Amino acid sequence: xxxxxxxxxxxxSFRGIAAIQVTVHNFLLSVPVLYMLFENRQPLPxxxxxxxxxxxxxxxxxHFVWLGHEPVIMFFVLSGFVLSIPFNDGGQNFxxxxxxxxxxxRLYIPYIIAIFLSILLQVLLxxxxxxxxxxxxxxxxxxxxxxxxxxxxxxxxxxxxFHNIVPSLWSLVIEIKISLIFPLxxxxxxxxxxxxxxxxxxxxxxxxxxxxKAGLLAKYGKSFETFYYLSFFVMGAFINFYKEYFLKxxxxxxxxxxxxxxxxxxxxxxxxxxVAWLPANTQTVLKMxxxxxxAAAGMLWILLFLSNAYQGIALSxxxxxxxxxSFSLYIVHLICLLVTIHVLRVLPAGLMIFVAFxxxxxxxxxxxxxxxxxxxxFAKKMAGCIKKWKIQRVKS
Numbered sequence: 001x002x003x004x005x006x007x008x009x010x011x012x013s014f015r016g017i018a019a020i021q022v023t024v025h026n027f028l029l030s031v032p033v034l035y036m037l038f039e040n041r042q043p044l045p046x047x048x049x050x051x052x053x054x055x056x057x058x059x060x061x062x063h064f065v066w067l068g069h070e071p072v073i074m075f076f077v078l079s080g081f082v083l084s085i086p087f088n089d090g091g092q093n094f095x096x097x098x099x100x101x102x103x104x105x106r107l108y109i110p111y112i113i114a115i116f117l118s119i120l121l122q123v124l125l126x127x128x129x130x131x132x133x134x135x136x137x138x139x140x141x142x143x144x145x146x147x148x149x150x151x152x153x154x155x156x157x158x159x160x161x162f163h164n165i166v167p168s169l170w171s172l173v174i175e176i177k178i179s180l181i182f183p184l185x186x187x188x189x190x191x192x193x194x195x196x197x198x199x200x201x202x203x204x205x206x207x208x209x210x211x212x213k214a215g216l217l218a219k220y221g222k223s224f225e226t227f228y229y230l231s232f233f234v235m236g237a238f239i240n241f242y243k244e245y246f247l248k249x250x251x252x253x254x255x256x257x258x259x260x261x262x263x264x265x266x267x268x269x270x271x272x273x274x275v276a277w278l279p280a281n282t283q284t285v286l287k288m289x290x291x292x293x294x295a296a297a298g299m300l301w302i303l304l305f306l307s308n309a310y311q312g313i314a315l316s317x318x319x320x321x322x323x324x325x326s327f328s329l330y331i332v333h334l335i336c337l338l339v340t341i342h343v344l345r346v347l348p349a350g351l352m353i354f355v356a357f358x359x360x361x362x363x364x365x366x367x368x369x370x371x372x373x374x375x376x377x378f379a380k381k382m383a384g385c386i387k388k389w390k391i392q393r394v395k396s
Contacts, residue, residue, distance in 0.1 A: 009314065009315060009320055009323070010305045010306055010310070010311075010314035010315065011078060011081070011082065011302065011305065011306075011323075012319075012320060012323030012324060012326070013305065013313070013314045013315070013316070013319035013320055013322070013323045014078065014301060014302065014305045014314070014323070015075070015078060015323050015326045015327075016319055016320075016321075016322030016323035016324075016325075016326045017319065017322070018071035018074055018075060018078075018326070019071075019322065019326035019327075019329045019330045020322060020329075021064070021065070021066065021067045021068070021070075021071045022067075022068055022071050022072065022168065022330060022333075023329060023330075023333040023357070023360060024065060024066045024357075025066045025067060025068030025071075026068065026167070026168060026333065026334055026337065027333075027337055027353050027356060027357060028066050028353075029068070029134060029136050029137065030133045030134050030136070030137035030337065030341070030349070030353060031133075031134060031349065031353070032131070032132075032133065032134045032135075033054065034054075034058070034134075035134035035135070035136050035137075036134075037054060037058045037059075038058070038068075041272075041276060042276065043055040043058070043059050043276055043277065058273060058276075059273050059274070059276040059277060060270070060273065060274065061266050061267060061269075061270045061273075061274065062270075063270045063273040064266055064269055064270050067269060067270065069291075069294070070269055070270075070272070070294040070297070072171045073232055073291050073294040073295050073298060074269075074294065074295070074297065074298030074301065075171065075175070076171075076174070076175070076178075076229055076232035076233055076236070076295075077232050077233070077235050077236040077239075077295050077298035077299060077302070078236055078298065078302065079175060079178075079179060079233060079236060080182070080232065080233030080234060080235060080236025080237045080240075081236035081237065081239055081240045081302060082236075082240075083179055083182055083183070083186075083233070083236075083237070084182075084186055084190075084236065084237035084240045084241065085240060086099075086183075087183075087186045087187070087190045087237075087241075088190075088240070088241070090190055090191070091183070091186065091187055091190060094183065095383075095386070095387060095390070096183055096184075097386050097390075098383040098384075098386045098387050099183060099383070100180060101379065101382045101383050101386055102379040102380060102382065102383035103176075103179050103180060103379075104176065104180060104379075105375060105378060105379035105382060106375055106376050106379040107172065107175060107176045107179070108156075108176060109371070109375035109378070109379075110327070110328070110331055110367070110371050110372050110375055111169060111172050111173075111176070111331070112154065113371050114166055114169065114331045114332065114335065115150075115153055115154075115165060115166065115169070117335060118141075118165050118166045118335050118338070119145050119150075119165060121335065121338065121339055122141040122144075122145070122164075122165070122338075125338075125339065125342040125343065126141045126142075126342060127342065127345075128142075129341065129342075129345070130345075132349045133341065133349060137337075137341070139163065139164070140163060140164060140167060140334070140338060141164060141165075141338060141342075142164060143164040144164075145164065145165060149161055153165070156173050156176060156177060157173075157223065158170070158173055158174065158177075158221075158222035158223050158225065158226055159221050159222040159223060160173075166331075166334050166335060167334060168330065168331075168333075168334055169331070172331075173226075174226050174229050177226050178226065178229060178230055178233055179233075182230075182233055182237075185230075185234070186237060189234070189237060190241065194242060197238050197241065197242070198238075200234070201231065201234050201235060201238055204230060204231045204234055205231050205292075208227055208228050208230075208231065211224075211227070231292075231295075232291075232295045232298075235295050235296075235298075235299055236298075236299070236302070238299075239299050239302055239303065243303070243306065246303050247303065247306055247307060250303055250304070250307045250309075251307055251308045251309075253309075255309065258304070258307070258309040258310075261300065261304065262304060264300065265297055265300045265301050265304060268293055268294070268296055268297035268300065269294065269297040269301075271286075271290055271293045271294070271297075272287060272290050272294075275287070324368065325364040325365050325367075325368045327368075327372060328364040328365070328367040328368040328371070328372050329360060329361075329364035331367065332360065332363050332364055332367050333356075333360040333364070335363075336356050336359045336360040336363050337353070337356040337360070339356075339359075340352055340353075340355050340356035340359055341356065
């Protein structure tokens, strides 16, 4: 197998795991006690075995199974890695206009179809949900979608509000916005050496912090906050540009060291939850930049999945399959949960959640086949038309 092929498949597998984590996370948030633990971020008092198990499942590395926000940050890091690959040669053959059309259509079409699908199902199926499910879940679909909100969603406004439609799609708006401007940043970033790349990455974080202090976040809200997530894309690009150097070191390690690094990646991924046992003041200090710790975990996971030691895991058939449908799974899993619970509301909550998970694994491949793949084909055709038009223009 060619190295480039392996690397893309390996990263698809990593993306698949992250999509499963987000799916499990959102499904478990519909359980009242788990949502309460997630919101309060404090362990339960030890009054019995049940409380001990809930604490262990939430405030330990076991939380890796149902991480939610952390995998989204890792998605951004991974996107930065993948989007920077065409710039490995300096971006000499990169066609920005063709990329712009291809990237926008490839993401926007599945996004907007999911929005309208959810609105249609909301109109057809919504009825108030009883207290067996969390307040977080009960409020999804509760408020009707206004024309103003729909307009803001179509225009990709970050503060449009997605909770009453598909809560997880907020991150896709950020993904679309940043991925459209990211290549412009990469043209300059690729020319920097290792030290310069590190300084530029730190500079993005510092500039954002200074602009927040200047009042831009308070003035522009979530629309300005999009700039914050740019740093995670840059972290992904940094790993891509220097992956050969890092992988040379990583592939020279013994299996014991690889295992140790895997444990470090687990601990970094679940950092927010591992420190919940510490005093509140200590937690506050440690969590000030916890998202960057999640991003660092994403960087380490990417390198591990690209390493020789992880080849058997990264190229396993189940992970490759989940990786292939990961984008569609991320889009449709909450819609599947909503449909399942509103249709099968008489069943026990746990059974409904399990059915919704199975349904998601059935619907995601269908969404990939019927929506995502055709969108990608159409996007490629439109990008190809732009390239042909440019060639014909040059000839004429």
